[in-house]
Amino acid sequence: MPQSPAPRPLGSSHSGPGILAIRRALVPAIVLALGAPLAVAIHSTAAVADETAVDDAAPDDGPAAGTLMLRGQGVAKSLPAVRLGTDMDVTVTGQVARVRVTQAFRNTSDKWMEASYLYPLPQDGAVDSLKMVVGQRVIVGHIEPRAKARETYEAAKASGRKAGLVEQQRPNMFSTMVANVAPGETVLIAIEYQAPVSQANGTFSLRLPLVVGPRYTPPLTLGSAAAVEDADAVTAAPVLDPALGARLGGRRGEGLNPTSISVHLAPGFEVANLISRYHRINVAGATDNRTVTLADTTVPANRDFVLDWRSASADPALGLFAQHTDKGDYVMAAITPPANLDGLPRPPREMVFVIDNSGSMGGDSMEEAKASLIHALGTLRPQDHFNVIRFDDTMTRLFEHSVSATSDQVALATRFAESLQAQGGTEMLPALKAALDDAGTGGGTSPEVLRQIVFLTDGEISNEREMMAAIGDDGGRSHVFMVGIGSAPNDFLMERMSTIGGGVYTHVGAPGEVAAKMTPLLDVLSHPAVRDLSVRVEGGSLDLTPSRLPDVYAGRPLVLVGRSDKLSGTLTVSGNIGGKPWVQRVDLSAALPSPAIEKLWAHRRITDVEADRALGKLEDDRADAEIERIGMEHAIVTRQTSLVAVDETPARPAGARLTREELPINLPAGWDFEALFGQDAVQAAPGQEGTGSLAAMQAQALELPQTATGCLGLIGKGLALLLAGMTGFALLLRRRAA
Template sequence: MKTERLPQTLQREMFDFGGPLLWLCFRCLPVLLLAGISLLLLVSTTVRAESTLNDAETGQLYLQGDAPGYQPAVLHGSSMSVDASGMIAVVTLKQVFSNPSDQWRKGVYAFPLPDDAAVRAMEMRIGERRIIGEIRERKEAQKAYKKARESGRKASLVEQQRPNLFTNRVANIGPGEEIEVTLEYVQPIAYRDGVFALRLPTTITARYIPGGALTEPALDDDTPMTVLPAHGWARATSQVPDAADITPVQHPQPGADGAPHNPVVIDVRLDPGVPLAGVESLYHDVALSRSGGVYTITLATGKAEMDRDYVLEWRPATGSKPAAALFTEQVDGQYFGLLMVVPPALERVSPATPREMIFVVDTSGSMGGVSIRQARESLHEALRMLRPEDTFNIIAFSSDYRSLYPRAVPASRHHLQQAQEFVRHLDANGGTEMLPALRAALQPIGEPDEFTPHASLRQVVFITDGAVGNEEALFAEIQHLLGPSRLFTVGIGAAPNSWFMRKAAEFGRGTFTFVGDVGQVSEKMTALFRELSSPVAVDLAVSLPEGADMWPQRLPDLYRGEPLLIAVNFGTQLPADDVIVSGTIAGQAWQRQLGFGGADPQQIAQHEGVASLWARRKIEGLLDDKVRGADPDTIRAAVLPLALAHQLLSPYTSFLAVEQPISRPAESPLRSHPVPNSRPQGQTSQPSAAAQTYAYPRGATTGPAKLWFGALLMFVALLVRAVRGEGADA
């Protein structure tokens, strides 16, 4: 075959510039391009095939075959049945998956739950077979699950990865079989500013994984139960060693209620116990009916997309707002109580104290779309509420952080105009390196002097979706650096990391606020600033009989509209005397006497779930001590028997269900099948080429793809240089 020769000038230029090697590369250009493109396609195919637990969006069952990696199964639908009474909700979550292939499969089911929920039961149905889960010590359960899986028996293993993120592993799913997963949990109903609220998460924003990559263990489905993440960015890091378990597969697609990818049906039975002024669903259209004092709430369209939290609020009628309430349950001869007391909302009578307000705003890639607009509007509203005697500063962060001013400045008209302009230009991109921004916010910059003294009241308002994987490291830093400051968190987006938001505010001795819609910004920020300016109830104490076990043991300061909610194990008898709650508000002593002492146990209404909530709160309090520096082995020794006794999931316990008959023939291999899940509502698309814009960690893309793509770009650059040289000679 005849080939045309290159012009003499171009040949001479290429020899002068790169020598014979460059000439050889140029002649081999078609082969090199074909080889490079083929390798890139191979790498990208491997990435798609080897998905791991890299971004829990909706509850999903991820199937695994012979090759390492997980793929989502076909999800037919989810249902949530809620029985809400008083301050407690019992929720039954069911999800139906199917294996449409002719291959045997195993899978991982990832699902979000309320961060304060007590998961107490699990059941799995495969065809006509019903498998009930039992609680076991975590490592023991993992070994039993692996043994059942390898022997061909059907088995499932439910584990807590975070208080609001769980996984359920399923082994030996037969061809064409349908699987129904049922979970039961108990959660407290929130009460604040005269409004009750029930929040049901259905999706989780992708978590950012900071830190340097660690050497991965060999592929193993036992301990730890991870596989090498094909995307690379979810590898175990120095700050998040369990990254692969908390960041499930990332293939989100936008859904719609009219034609949902992952449909959910939600039915709520609400028995508030008091007359109501109104019931409202914040983010879903609902149909409501009432029979006597009991309300039934269903989705108006019958089903909805699992791309945003379900939030239901109800307001007591005027004169029916509770000042105190006690809910009890008797289990195994012991009485458990859930006590709520609402301190009076006193108005400030003394002149307002000057404040130093530090606003920290998350501008990482996971805040793209509606979230960054909510964040900007929240800041605009907050700046408008500053008083002339206040000082302020703004810190914006993503992969790094930047401050508007070197230090807090007076809230003058000039400075506020500069700040409003700064906020208008905030955009979402990059990773979520939260720790440096927190340090900058909690540590006052510079020494006070006569011109810029430090304010006696320093308040930090942290606006974020909380999409990070190193939560405990952040809690420890807040605990260490807080000093006289107070930290208030504002959750942004359709599905913020509620556990991080709530616990960060607790360790920061502040409050947390959710802003799920742009239309709520003004109302929510006004309520927050009313809290910031109101007297705080401090030095709270509760008189309980000797031997009563109360959690939390460290009672928090309470802000305006915030109730004191504690869980108590009274022992074998209810209190013989009245319970007294006391504290100090605006420098004045305050006390409330609760007339529960000496009550006939038979006359006190029983509320299912109180005992589970007490155990859940005690477990949470013990784990908080680990953040404060307590010995991890001591904490484990205290939590494990408590979780086993109350049949609860915890970091040290798991639910295990094993079917006795062997289902899968030994010669039948396991395969996988993919299906997309849903993206949190309002969140912008995060293309893989811009991995750093979707909460992915640095240095977390596939190495081979980078190497070959970089070599290809270098070759193209040399070629362009040679061609440009020919044009110059001509």
């Protein structure tokens, strides 16, 4: 497992709807029933065993400092006993997405197994449902305090009963555990969550994270209690050796961890410019009721799925939605600031660019980051001041302090950016502190100078809490704009840092979209924001989130979610932009009905609590108690509450041992495997009997029918598999509303 180098001193150098319905019901079952080679077992670079008897499991000592860290992490080189496949079924109504994620765990061994899997979800998603399907039985999960839920799960596991447990490790990182899977058996775990659809510059966007990137644990920060807690909360998973993909057929890594995705898009207006940024898709249906499926039926879970669309009308209606419950009334309002700010004065700026050139940025990510930085440098004006800081496990300031953006200085910075190579660990905190200290020097000390920090990184670290605290300690002197780089950045960290820092978050996921993503961001940076915001309700009252109102930028709506005993009155949002007053009013009685607002409000209230905790404004015990209270009241998974499901019928015989596996994760697409784990880790996987035939069966099963004959053939295959024991998935679909 790679250790970070010893720290050096800072400053060193379209298909039809009928087929869609069939695909939804059968593809996940087919994939798993065939035992497709979807994952690999735990193998560290020291060749540890791939299976662990639960009774003999060693205690976990927590993360080692200075490692690219997921507990127990290593390079997986063999197929596991438990295989995994995932299906994602999404319905977008208005500006909220409801997502069902079905994970199928199939035990291909002759042993009783327990499996755990680490996976990402949107950082603003509220998980509120768990169902476990065992044969013909559907076991509905319930919310419990985290410790109690774990006790319930462990007791069921010990007594031989099947159990499922869903825990939050980070707001964007969850784990599923399933116990007592019999030899040859498939158990389905279905979770559901809802998340807001993002909007920027008139484009709506749905992001479905598919992979968790390896996290770096900084060695110099583990003396901090907050950092230790952050590191301990990141649960383990081995990283897949991409060489194994070559043995399974197709391109390097193809066919591993397949995921199927379908999206029903009903935003309430006619859709235009519907695109998938990183995956090929088929589109069917009317313009206001689109259905989107993957053109390749399944894809490896190695990069985020992103779907973008716009309204066919020039000015879609204001997003205003309400939900009435026995807990009160809830409302979500998207307030859009002025789009044209060209007539307003542009203040002089001091810009500090921080670029990550650590090992996790190897491959496409490094090229994307460099191109983004060079693009930004080209927009500097002579009256601006700037500096560039690069970091891995060391740090270099290009200039001692910020300098004028002369053509010579910009050219020097461009050459500096072009020379960067990815290597070493990810010591983000010293670089952030240096940028915060640098802002306000070298000609940028005048009060009218706008201080901006542009941070380009994948954000794959464990000490997120320390990063947020450092920005809070800056006291708002600087505005922090995060640019997430790569196929699967840590959006939790990016969103929180930009929110606390009074900036915005932008994602650059491929080299070809640098200009398309950076140009709107740089336009935001060059115009004044709506500042000094205040919100009031005339003729009513609202408990609003976020509790601390951010600056609002052109093209990026302010989304408010509120709770009231009875929804009424007028919502008034006011502020100033370029020294001029700005006011917008919304009649709350005009809100459209939506069933999703309550959970979103609860999740955002927890986000407020977590922010207060990270900024030192709320003690840990009080924060934990408040998070547990909200999680239990609104039945959502949080850091302090979990979902657990237990089948009351004992399954495992008393004398049978239970073996545990931690299923591996793919390396995010575009990452450089050798840069992370070294050349010695890249080697062909050991030969395994049956690998070729499994790959052939998988390829046959995953053919998407193009004609009626193909469709009937798929139905026949599907029915045969269902009769062989996969009826549980269809049963889940029939009972999903239960």
